[in-house]
Amino acid sequence: MKTLYDVMQLLKNFGTIIYTGDRQADLDLMEEEIKELYKQQFISAKEFSTALLILRQRRNEK
Template sequence: MKNLYDVMQLLKRYGTVIYTADYSADLGLIEEEIKELYRLQFITAKEYATAMLILRHKKSEYDKK
């Protein structure tokens, strides 16, 4: 995974599509879904860490605007 698109594709692989027209809310929902997938052991620790890093980076970029 290298970007937000890749994180969304990971969610899509498990049947989850998130789009609310509110970018900040989308990032929060994506983060919750990633946490849940990790908790249920659907994704590896590496996938979880990478996804969370990407999401936190995107949140900080968005907050700076």
């Protein structure tokens, strides 16, 4: 997993598609979904940390 697209595809695998039209809100919602997937043990610790890193990098780009 290297890009925001990869994170979106990971979420899509679990039936989650996020698009509100607001980039910041999308990133926030994606982060919450990733945290919930990890909490429920659907994704590994490595996937969790990588996804959070990507989301936080994208948030800081603006």
